[in-house]
Amino acid sequence: MKLKRIKSDPAACMAVLMRSQAVGRIAFREQSSSAGECPLDNPVRVTRFGPVALSASFLSSCPLALSSAMLVAQAAAPQAQTLFGKRLERIDHVGSFACRNIYHRAEGRRSEHASAEALDVTAFRFSDGSRLTVGADYRADNAGGDYLRSVFSASCAYYGNALGPDYNAAHSSHFHLGMRGFGMCR
Numbered sequence: 001m002k003l004k005r006i007k008s009d010p011a012a013c014m015a016v017l018m019r020s021q022a023v024g025r026i027a028f029r030e031q032s033s034s035a036g037e038c039p040l041d042n043p044v045r046v047t048r049f050g051p052v053a054l055s056a057s058f059l060s061s062c063p064l065a066l067s068s069a070m071l072v073a074q075a076a077a078p079q080a081q082t083l084f085g086k087r088l089e090r091i092d093h094v095g096s097f098a099c100r101n102i103y104h105r106a107e108g109r110r111s112e113h114a115s116a117e118a119l120d121v122t123a124f125r126f127s128d129g130s131r132l133t134v135g136a137d138y139r140a141d142n143a144g145g146d147y148l149r150s151v152f153s154a155s156c157a158y159y160g161n162a163l164g165p166d167y168n169a170a171h172s173s174h175f176h177l178g179m180r181g182f183g184m185c186r
Contacts, residue, residue, distance in 0.1 A: 029045045
């Protein structure tokens with residue numbers, strides 16, 4: 001509920017994000033607001049989540065950055081240690097900001113990606129060099145599949161919506177973690 005409220009208070013969100021950076025939970029740079037077809041107000045460029053690297057930095061709204069930092073610190077990283085006895089080293093993703101409609105349709109409503117309010121996560125890499133991909137390992141009946149399903153399930157508490165391989169074919173290879181809505185998790 002607190003995450004939902006902070007979404008409507010940009011100054012409060014940025015203050016919490018700055019405190020999170022000061023204690024090492026996230027690294028980011030403030031970016032300039034932009035106009036145009038898909039305007040962004042006060043976006044940030046996230047470069048890492050504490051000790052967890054990213055496959056690339058990504059452009060993000062403040063609420064998405066904050067929710068993502070919390071998911072990593074409170075679920076993804078601790079669960080790697082608990083289930084495997086190894087550190088989560090890196091999260092692979094295919095981006096956050098793309099000025100487009102849902103499913104790249106010519107018409108219709110804008111995707112959450114058009115406002116940098118969604119991140120598509122594809123894989124997790126660990127301290128022993130191993131890697132779990134959403135596309136290949138999510139449905140596996142083993143510890144790797146358990147980890148991915150556990151992280152996905154945990155994501156429901158941090159985002160307005162979390163869509164994964166069980167939702168539809170368009171999400172078979174990644175977790176779509178978005179800020180719209182409240183508690184939609186499929």
